[in-house]
Amino acid sequence: xxxxxxxxxxxxxxxxxxxxxxxxxxxxxxxxxxxxxxxxxxxxxxxxxxxxxxxxxxxxxxxxxxxxxxxxxxxxxxxxxxxxxxxxxxxxxxxxxxxxxxxxxxxxxxxxxxxxxxxxxxxxxxxxxxxxxxxxxxxxxxxxxxxxxxxxxxxxxxxxxxxxxxxxxxxxxxxxxxxxxxxxxxxxxxxxxxxxxxxxxxxxxxxxxxxxxxxxxxxxxxxxxxxxxxxxxxxxxxxxxxxxxxxxxxxxxxxxxxxxxxxxxxxxxxxxxxxxxxxxxxxxxxxxxxxxxxxxxxxxxxxxxxxxxxxxxxxxxxxxxxxxxxxxxxxxxxxxxxxxxxxxxxxxxxxxxxxxxxxxxxxxxxxxxxxxxxxxxxxxxxxxxxxxxxxxxxxxxxxxxx
Numbered sequence: 070x071x072x073x074x075x076x077x078x079x080x081x082x083x084x085x086x087x088x089x090x091x092x093x094x095x096x097x098x099x100x101x102x103x104x105x106x107x108x109x110x111x112x113x114x115x116x117x118x119x120x121x122x123x124x125x126x127x128x129x130x131x132x133x134x135x136x137x138x139x140x141x142x143x144x145x146x147x148x149x150x151x152x153x154x155x156x157x158x159x160x161x162x163x164x165x166x167x168x169x170x171x172x173x174x175x176x177x178x179x180x181x182x183x184x185x186x187x188x189x190x191x192x193x194x195x196x197x198x199x200x201x202x203x204x205x206x207x208x209x210x211x212x213x214x215x216x217x218x219x220x221x222x223x224x225x226x227x228x229x230x231x232x233x234x235x236x237x238x239x240x241x242x243x244x245x246x247x248x249x250x251x252x253x254x255x256x257x258x259x260x261x262x263x264x265x266x267x268x269x270x271x272x273x274x275x276x277x278x279x280x281x282x283x284x285x286x287x288x289x290x291x292x293x294x295x296x297x298x299x300x301x302x303x304x305x306x307x308x309x310x311x312x313x314x315x316x317x318x319x320x321x322x323x324x325x326x327x328x329x330x331x332x333x334x335x336x337x338x339x340x341x342x343x344x345x346x347x348x349x350x351x352x353x354x355x356x357x358x359x360x361x362x363x364x365x366x367x368x369x370x371x372x373x374x375x376x377x378x379x380x381x382x383x384x385x386x387x388x389x390x391x392x393x394x395x396x397x398x399x400x401x402x403x404x405x406x407x408x409x410x411x412x413x414x415x416x417x418x419x420x421x422x423x424x425x426x427x428x429x430x431x432x433x434x435x436x437x438x439x440x441x442x443x444x445x446x447x448x449x450x451x452x453x454x455x456x457x458x459x460x461x462x463x464x465x466x467x468x469x470x471x
Contacts, residue, residue: 135185137192142279145278230327306426333384353398
């Protein structure tokens with residue numbers, strides 16, 4: 070079990086209303102989830118609207134993910150000396166404006182740039198939001214607090230993504246970005262009202278935050294996220310094509326498919342937070358092989374509509390159980406640079422996004438069919454387990470600093 074760490078993440082300021090503060094932070098996750106995941110459900114409409122191929126449409130998803138990877142450590146480190154509330158507000162404002170530029174992007178090249186820009190504040194926002202949430206509760210409830218922030222991302226897949234998918238299919242896919250902009254404005258208001266002010270750590274600096282990158286356990290945790298979570302995105306990126314062309318589900322039912330995925334993500338995030346509070350490494354050891362098994366079963370079950378619906382929920386749940394444990398692991402591995410360490414989780418998950426979308430597209434291009442990405446994902450989950458085991462063995466020899 071990872072050592073419990075207190076310091077920058079320990080409670081320092083009492084929030085007037087902890088529940089409202091965490092809810093405000095999770096609302097940012099709703100907007101981020103809508104812009105990230107709805108693109109996958111509207112891939113066909115995007116292809117037609119921009120007159121591009123399926124792989125090119127997939128590159129828009131990869132561009133967003135690349136923005137997260139670049140922006141997460143960069144913006145978290147640059148914002149290290151800012152009060153956390155002000156950093157969260159600035160990042161959400163950036164996110165809102167960047168998404169609105171996607172609405173007016175006239176062509177494929179401009180859309181690629183705008184999607185990259187929209188991804189830049191993603192990881193840094195989740196990073197600072199997780200640190201704020203963890204600072205408002207006792208150390209023994211960090212996993213729960215982080216999972217509640219991440220639940221916004223999951224809830225978006227139950228409500229926001231299906232609604233945005235329906236709006237995009239019915240009235241035009243570009244309206245997705247108007248909806249995200251509205252959620253962003255609402256989040257800004259809630260953050261300003263409910264999140265308490267916390268002075269920056271007196272020793273906070275870019276150099277101190279970047280010091281997290283010197284630790285091997287930080288890199289191993291990042292690698293677990295990249296490899297282990299890649300299968301989730303390899304499967305989800307092409308879910309619209311898989312459900313319609315393999316399972317034979319009408320395109321009109323795709324919002325229901327996405328909602329089931331989202332319900333699974335909500336359940337997985339909540340359960341994963343509880344498990345992480347009991348044992349971070351134990352959660353990784355059990356969840357990663359669970360993801361592999363779920364993806365193999367999905368690859369078989371997706372040939373029939375009723376079993377496809379069931380396994381969509383299961384895959385969403387199994388993958389999301391991993392996130393709170395990874396977030397907590399990074400905070401444990403770098404207690405003196407919490408913002409950067411926490412944001413690196415989302416950089417890792419979006420490298421997984423790009424990796425999964427790329428590998429999934431690769432096996433499809435090879436003619437292996439739309440079921441093949443799930444089998445690729447199962448292999449990635451097992452490789453992630455191997456990295457987790459290596460990290461655990463290293464910790465036995467050299468425990469994390471308390």
